Amino acid sequence: xxxxxLGPPGTFEAAPKPPPDLRLLSVAVGAWLGVLxxxxxxxxxxxxxxxxxxxxxxxxxxxxxLAVGLVMLAAGLAVAGIGRHSRASGPLAELARRGGVAQxxxxxxxxxxxxxxxxxxxxxxxxxxxxxxxxxxxRRWLMRQPVLILAPLASWGGLLPSTRVAASADVQxxxxxxxxxxxxxxxxxxxxxGPSPLQRWAGHIRSGLRRASSGLPTAERGLLPGLVVxxxxxxxxxxxxxxxxxxxxxxxxVSGANVAxxxxxxxxxxxxxxxxxxxxxxxxxxxxxxxxxxxxxxxSVVRAAAMGLLALAAIGLGRPRSLLPALLATVTGFAxxxxxxxxxxxxxxxxxxxxxxxxxxxxxxxxxxxxLPRRISFLAQGLAAPLAAQVACAPIIASISGALSVSAxxxxxxxLPAVPLATVLGLLAALLSLVSPGLAAAVGAVxxxxxxxxxxxxxxxxxxxxxxxxxPSGAAGLVCVGVITVATVMAVRRSGGRRIVAxxxxxxxxxxxxxxx
Amino acid sequence: MPSEETASPPGWTPGGSGxxxxxxxxxxxGPLGDFVRDRLPPAVRGARLDPGVRGAxxxxxxxxxxxxxxxxxxxxxxxxxxxxxxxxxxxxxxxxSSTPSGAESAIAADxxxxxxGKVRRPGLVKLAAGARVADALAATGGVLPGVSTAGFSLAxxxxxxxxxxxxxxxxxxxxxxxxxxxxxxxxxxxxNTATVADLDGLPGIGPVLAQRIxxxxxxxxxxxxxxxxxxxxxxxxxxxxxxxxxxxx
Numbered sequence: 145x146x147x148x149x150l151g152p153p154g155t156f157e158a159a160p161k162p163p164p165d166l167r168l169l170s171v172a173v174g175a176w177l178g179v180l181x182x183x184x185x186x187x188x189x190x191x192x193x194x195x196x197x198x199x200x201x202x203x204x205x206x207x208x209x210l211a212v213g214l215v216m217l218a219a220g221l222a223v224a225g226i227g228r229h230s231r232a233s234g235p236l237a238e239l240a241r242r243g244g245v246a247q248x249x250x251x252x253x254x255x256x257x258x259x260x261x262x263x264x265x266x267x268x269x270x271x272x273x274x275x276x277x278x279x280x281x282x283r284r285w286l287m288r289q290p291v292l293i294l295a296p297l298a299s300w301g302g303l304l305p306s307t308r309v310a311a312s313a314d315v316q317x318x319x320x321x322x323x324x325x326x327x328x329x330x331x332x333x334x335x336x337x338g339p340s341p342l343q344r345w346a347g348h349i350r351s352g353l354r355r356a357s358s359g360l361p362t363a364e365r366g367l368l369p370g371l372v373v374x375x376x377x378x379x380x381x382x383x384x385x386x387x388x389x390x391x392x393x394x395x396x397x398v399s400g401a402n403v404a405x406x407x408x409x410x411x412x413x414x415x416x417x418x419x420x421x422x423x424x425x426x427x428x429x430x431x432x433x434x435x436x437x438x439x440x441x442x443x444s445v446v447r448a449a450a451m452g453l454l455a456l457a458a459i460g461l462g463r464p465r466s467l468l469p470a471l472l473a474t475v476t477g478f479a480x481x482x483x484x485x486x487x488x489x490x491x492x493x494x495x496x497x498x499x500x501x502x503x504x505x506x507x508x509x510x511x512x513x514x515x516l517p518r519r520i521s522f523l524a525q526g527l528a529a530p531l532a533a534q535v536a537c538a539p540i541i542a543s544i545s546g547a548l549s550v551s552a553x554x555x556x557x558x559x560l561p562a563v564p565l566a567t568v569l570g571l572l573a574a575l576l577s578l579v580s581p582g583l584a585a586a587v588g589a590v591x592x593x594x595x596x597x598x599x600x601x602x603x604x605x606x607x608x609x610x611x612x613x614x615x616p617s618g619a620a621g622l623v624c625v626g627v628i629t630v631a632t633v634m635a636v637r638r639s640g641g642r643r644i645v646a647x648x649x650x651x652x653x654x655x656x657x658x659x660x661x
Numbered sequence: 662m663p664s665e666e667t668a669s670p671p672g673w674t675p676g677g678s679g680x681x682x683x684x685x686x687x688x689x690x691g692p693l694g695d696f697v698r699d700r701l702p703p704a705v706r707g708a709r710l711d712p713g714v715r716g717a718x719x720x721x722x723x724x725x726x727x728x729x730x731x732x733x734x735x736x737x738x739x740x741x742x743x744x745x746x747x748x749x750x751x752x753x754x755x756x757x758s759s760t761p762s763g764a765e766s767a768i769a770a771d772x773x774x775x776x777x778g779k780v781r782r783p784g785l786v787k788l789a790a791g792a793r794v795a796d797a798l799a800a801t802g803g804v805l806p807g808v809s810t811a812g813f814s815l816a817x818x819x820x821x822x823x824x825x826x827x828x829x830x831x832x833x834x835x836x837x838x839x840x841x842x843x844x845x846x847x848x849x850x851x852x853n854t855a856t857v858a859d860l861d862g863l864p865g866i867g868p869v870l871a872q873r874i875x876x877x878x879x880x881x882x883x884x885x886x887x888x889x890x891x892x893x894x895x896x897x898x899x900x901x902x903x904x905x906x907x908x909x910x
Contacts, residue, residue, distance in 0.1 A: 163707045163708055163709050164704060164705050164706070164707065164708040164709070165708065165709055166705060166708040166709060166710050167709055167710060167711065167712040167713075167716060168712070169708075169710060170710070171712070171720055175724075208711050208712060208713065208714065208716075208717050209710045209711050209712060211717065212712055212716075212717045212720050212721070215717075215720070215721055215724050216720070216724055218724070219724035219725075219727050219728055222728050222731070223727050223728055223730075223731040226728070226731040226732055226734075226735050227731060227734070227735065229735065230734075230735035230738060230739060233739075234739055234740040235740050236740065243897070244891070244892065244897075245888055245889070245891040245892060247885075277743065278740070280892065281892060282880065282881050283742065284742065284743040285740040285741065285742060285743060286740070286741055286742075286743045287738060287739065287740040287741070288737065288738035289738060289740075299775075310822060312822075312886060312888040312889075331824065331888075332775045332777075332824055334773055334775075334785075334821070334822040335773070335785060468704075468705075476723075480723070480724070480727035481727060481730060483731075502704065503702050503704045503705060504702055504704075506703070506704055507702050507703045507704065634700060637700075
């Protein structure tokens with residue numbers, strides 16, 4: 145793995161290790177739990193709960209870890225409650241409850257994403273925006289509220305984030321509490337101000353990547369921009385379904401893995417330059433910043449950047465335990481200062497995958513080194529990391545999709561070598577598109593090879609006989625798959641347990657194959 | 662916000678028992694604690710848990726800062742009334758932007774319209790206020806040969822934000838397959854000049870609704886777009902959809 149060559153491998157085993165630092169554990173758990181709880185209750189209930197929890201913290205003040213955790217729980221409840229109250233009050237929320245029409249001025253905050261085609265309506269897009277001006281019933285209001293927009297593809301599909309537009313919209317009530325309203329728009333936007341230069345530049349490179357990949361076959365053409373910058377606008381519905389069923393969806397979004405691959409590659413390249421360590425660090429940071437802009441600096445990309453850097457440091461420095469406090473601080477920060485982000489499933493997946501990398505993967509690596517034949521034991525770390533992340537995320541993925549993707553494990557292992565290759569080549573093609581479209585297309589064609597592999601892995605694994613086990617979705621699925629996962633991981637540690645797990649898998653496979661014929 | 666300084670126990674002493682804190686914590690759980698302790702991943706065995714009094718105070722300050730940030734954010738993003746809209750007949754509302762900073766605002770004297778269909782260069786065009794449909798068509802390079810403009814008035818004054826369709830059926834008509842109920846009058850009724858009698862003749866509109874539309878017009882000056890018809894009470898949903906292709910502004 146190129147990632148491992150970053151720093152000295154962990155060879156200081158003989159030195160006495162300091163104890164793992166979990167002083168922020170109760171803090172992170174408290175803050176996150178508070179924010180999650182507040183997403184269930186209305187604001188006033190959340191505030192009452194926060195006050196009660198603060199009193200409890202006072203009662204338990206002799207047990208500092210618990211008391212601080214409770215204070216953070218109260219803070220999480222209060223902060224998320226305040227945000228929720230702000231989105232659910234005022235003229236916009238009132239109009240959404242009534243369901244009415246308004247003239248609005250918007251500042252776009254995401255790229256338009258195509259919606260699945262509906263039989264009786266023109267193709268549409270969904271995008272996020274900040275509502276800045278609301279004009280309804282003869283009154284005008286200035287505000288800054290997050291809204292979701294459903295609009296026609298033809299006139300809204302090409303807009304870039306930070307563009308300011310005006311439109312006439314149907315204001316509707318949102319299903320979640322992290323946005324203030326859903327705006328259904330049927331007309332073209334009126335342009336007020338174009339995108340910022342930075343976003344225009346990023347949009348330029350993104351469209352360069354789309355052009356560079358346009359010579360590829362359909363499936364690969366859609367996949368490459370998804371792998372590199374999370375742009376899935378050209379992926380076909382059936383490919384998206386295949387990637388979901390085989391547990392590879394995380395590849396097509398910007399995740400910590402993208403960030404880790406990009407920064408690791410830049411670091412690796414810089415080793416061949418005569419630059420000093422400080423210049424190398426600055427260059428890597430600039431590369432990271434550039435990538436974040438290219439992938440759109442939305443909160444979820446910033447989260448991915450933070451987690452990716454943590455994971456990279458964990459693997460590169462060979463001392464994953466020392467990064468636990470950093471992960472816990474990151475979780476606390478996002479929960480308290482970006483509560484709407486912390487309640488999204490993507491955040492939980494990101495945190496759990498990183499946690500697994502820091503906590504589970506080191507032990508598994510050692511174990512795998514024992515089991516694997518000596519000649520391929522160097523693969524242990526490369527196998528343990530994605531496996532641990534996969535296992536840690538399984539319960540949440542199951543609760544979202546209502547299926548426990550058994551094929552996700554082989555699919556992710558098979559995908560492993562192709563992902564960094566496709567990401568790096570795709571990024572290179574995107575950057576080359578600024579200089580020479582011909583060269584970019586050539587590199588894009590090479591990047592098509594790993595993409596071809598990924599498409600086939602996704603397709604094959606999605607159609608395995610035991611691709612997915614149906615489990616209840618929601619909280620029941622979370623608990624159910626969580627118990628199965630923990631039990632399996634514990635069982636695998638003992639030789640008797642391993643036999644039981646292997647036998648269960650064989651029986652399940654046989655039953656599935658038998659049911660198929 | 663309630664105060665946050667609860668985590669400063671006066672008689673706190675460090676638990677220096679020599680054993681790792683994770684395992685001391687698990688001692689309280691009895692057999693379940695033993696079970697969990699034996700199965701802890703090596704990476705968290707013997708972990709420190711207690712942040713200490715100073716750490717706790719620092720964290721309480723962070724919690725307070727988060728609460729203050731949330732209040733400030735909610736305060737700055739809340740709705741506040743904007744300056745009243747200019748009531749220039751024929752100029753649509755959304756183009757007049759007064760941003761919170763007041764640094765920039767779209768020029769009120771301009772209209773921007775979307776010309777689509779059979780013209781040489783379809784797209785957005787910006788014109789001086791008071792421009793007419795003919796000016797907009799000229800700005801797009803003119804109508805393609807063989808396309809008739811008889812369906813609409815070339816002399817009509819432009820309204821900011823509107824869409825002009827040349828040689829295309831109006832979009833609402835595509836989605837409304839109701840050939841049975843044809844329009845009773847020859848062309849669309851202009852909402853800004855219509856009388857009660859004009860509106861009364863439209864399908865689904867009685868004298869009461871017609872009067873309400875006129876009341877709305879009197880209260881707001883004029884209709885800037887057909888969509889505003891939905892703000893008239895009793896004209897939501899289906900009724901608006903059937904009415905939209907039959908009226909104009």
